[in-house]
Amino acid sequence: MTANKRAPKATATEESLHRIFTIPEAPDSTLGRIEQEISQNLAGFLGDHIVAKDHLLTSIEKDFASSAIPEEPAYVSDHMHHLLDKLVAKSVHTSSPSFIGHMTSALPYFILPLSKLMVGLNQNLVKIETSKAFTPLERQVLGMMHRLVYQENDDFYQHWMHSADHSLGAFCSGGTVANITALWVARNNLLKADGNFKGVSQQGLFAALNHYQYNGLVVLVSNRGHYSLKKSADVLGIGRDSVIAIPTDENNRIDCTKLRAKCLELRQKNIAILSIVGVAGTTETGNVDPLEEMAGIAQEFNSHFHVDAAWGGATLLSNKHRNILKGVELADSVTIDAHKQMYVPMGAGLVVFKDPSCANSIAHHAEYILRKGSKDLGSHTLEGSRPGMAMLVYASLHVISRPGYELLINQSLEKAHYYAQLIEQHEDFELITKPELCLLTYRYNPKQVQLYLERCCENEQLAINQLLDQLTKFIQKRQRENGKSFVSRTRIEVSKYANRKTVVFRVVLANPLTTKAILNEVLQEQTELAQESISLLPQLFDKAISRL
Numbered sequence: 202m203t204a205n206k207r208a209p210k211a212t213a214t215e216e217s218l219h220r221i222f223t224i225p226e227a228p229d230s231t232l233g234r235i236e237q238e239i240s241q242n243l244a245g246f247l248g249d250h251i252v253a254k255d256h257l258l259t260s261i262e263k264d265f266a267s268s269a270i271p272e273e274p275a276y277v278s279d280h281m282h283h284l285l286d287k288l289v290a291k292s293v294h295t296s297s298p299s300f301i302g303h304m305t306s307a308l309p310y311f312i313l314p315l316s317k318l319m320v321g322l323n324q325n326l327v328k329i330e331t332s333k334a335f336t337p338l339e340r341q342v343l344g345m346m347h348r349l350v351y352q353e354n355d356d357f358y359q360h361w362m363h364s365a366d367h368s369l370g371a372f373c374s375g376g377t378v379a380n381i382t383a384l385w386v387a388r389n390n391l392l393k394a395d396g397n398f399k400g401v402s403q404q405g406l407f408a409a410l411n412h413y414q415y416n417g418l419v420v421l422v423s424n425r426g427h428y429s430l431k432k433s434a435d436v437l438g439i440g441r442d443s444v445i446a447i448p449t450d451e452n453n454r455i456d457c458t459k460l461r462a463k464c465l466e467l468r469q470k471n472i473a474i475l476s477i478v479g480v481a482g483t484t485e486t487g488n489v490d491p492l493e494e495m496a497g498i499a500q501e502f503n504s505h506f507h508v509d510a511a512w513g514g515a516t517l518l519s520n521k522h523r524n525i526l527k528g529v530e531l532a533d534s535v536t537i538d539a540h541k542q543m544y545v546p547m548g549a550g551l552v553v554f555k556d557p558s559c560a561n562s563i564a565h566h567a568e569y570i571l572r573k574g575s576k577d578l579g580s581h582t583l584e585g586s587r588p589g590m591a592m593l594v595y596a597s598l599h600v601i602s603r604p605g606y607e608l609l610i611n612q613s614l615e616k617a618h619y620y621a622q623l624i625e626q627h628e629d630f631e632l633i634t635k636p637e638l639c640l641l642t643y644r645y646n647p648k649q650v651q652l653y654l655e656r657c658c659e660n661e662q663l664a665i666n667q668l669l670d671q672l673t674k675f676i677q678k679r680q681r682e683n684g685k686s687f688v689s690r691t692r693i694e695v696s697k698y699a700n701r702k703t704v705v706f707r708v709v710l711a712n713p714l715t716t717k718a719i720l721n722e723v724l725q726e727q728t729e730l731a732q733e734s735i736s737l738l739p740q741l742f743d744k745a746i747s748r749l
């Protein structure tokens with residue numbers, strides 16, 4: 202806005218409010234211009250191949266400091282400029298091809314106009330009265346995803362997909378809610394109504410344990426399980442300590458011998474196993490548990506077998522690689538996030554159930570809504586009001602199609618293998634976990650130090666690893682601040698260093714536009730940052746090298 206032009210002031214009147222709820226007719230209306238400007242700005246932002254400009258969070262907080270609700274309305278155009286300036290310009294370029302640190306990645310562009318359709322229609326999937334065609338669409342999407350996992354025949358889906366009293370799954374906002382839903386279903390089935398006891402859903406956990414005479418209730422998962430399982434245990438009333446972590450082998454997969462031993466011990470103590478959870482694509486290392494073997498153990502102990510495939514589930518779309526998840530079809534329930542490897546925007550998670558009656562244990566009916574026998578989706582979901590996100594999964598499955606997804610997934614995996622190879626060939630980097638899916642971890646570790654680590658005593662190893670942790674943190678932080686590329690970091694137990702929790706870089710390859718050249722550049726930048734930091738950590742190199 203120019204200084205010499207006096208800005209007209211917006212006012213809150215009935216007329217102005219009426220106007221913002223009315224469809225703008227003229228193609229050159231203000232709102233039309235605003236939309237155009239937003240599209241241009243967004244295209245500019247998304248086309249910018251950097252990951253983030255260097256803004257201090259504390260300085261950004263100053264832009265969001267006032268707690269007063271405005272007493273004066275703003276013009277949309279003014280407010281848009283405010284948003285572009287204060288918010289958009291300081292957000293993260295998750296779509297950048299050099300942003301390879303997280304499971305949140307680029308979206309295909311057709312999602313943008315289609316999301317507008319979804320938002321504009323504002324359908325509420327809780328009940329048919331507010332969603333109509335969106336309800337059968339969501340049931341179809343759940344059917345498709347169920348078929349992806351369980352591969353039942355046409356008759357099966359014909360029979361169950363649209364059945365009022367059954368559900369093949371539940372659509373929700375993400376993997377966390379999907380996992381909570383799965384364990385909620387498992388809990389209510391385990392502690393169901395029996396004689397005078399009306400079931401845990403009605404009488405609660407205390408009465409349920411009393412009735413069934415259990416000394417406790419636990420969930421078993423590998424020590425690579427996602428933290429959402431602890432949240433689930435917390436909200437379901439069994440407590441976070443009741444999620445028991447079973448050790449993993451050197452490939453980050455659950456040790457089934459230890460799992461079975463734990464089950465036997467629990468049986469002795471009369472503690473019920475609410476669920477055994479297999480992870481198909483661990484968040485930190487991307488490994489897949491031996492699902493077939495776990496299913497056998499779950500069956501032996503009569504426990505609900507859940508597979509958390511929030512991230513890795515999309516691999517089933519690749520005929521070449523779906524075998525990595527062999528045994529997933531034996532699970533009672535499976536979580537998949539469409540907003541991870543299916544390139545759908547956030548807010549799209551789901552859980553599918555092998556048995557279409559399984560979720561009846563959480564069914565909830567109310568008079569004005571969700572009447573018995575209705576097909577309202579809200580009767581089997583944790584959330585109430587819910588947007589029509591299933592439409593975007595539906596659209597992606599149609600526009601990209603199964604073979605299209607297969608290409609995307611195969612490419613990501615090939616790229617992960619290529620990057621792993623780059624790391625292994627570079628003598629100053631150390632690959633920590635090999636990619637089973639498109640995720641890997643590694644660190645900078647100069648050759649001499651690597652050699653020394655192999656033969657020094659445990660105390661020295663510890664001291665050196667502590668210094669290397671600092672180095673990894675330094676490089677990762679500096680790389681993020683430089684803003685050209687981004688990898689994340691985490692701490693994982695590394696078997697060759699006596700299972701010490703070690704700081705590592707974590708890379709998730711999902712963006713189809715990430716090229717081999719970009720991967721080379723990321724590694725090159727890390728090498729340069731490492732050289733720079735060696736002067737800051739002289740002890741590390743002096744000590745190690747002098748002893749060789």
Ligand SMILES: *Cc1c(COP(=O)(O)O)cnc(C)c1O
Nearest residue numbers: 375376377427429484509511512
């Ligand atoms: C991401 C993830 C979750 C949580 O999903 P949200 O969509 O973030 O709620 C759960 N489990 C695994 C294995 C994940 O990777």
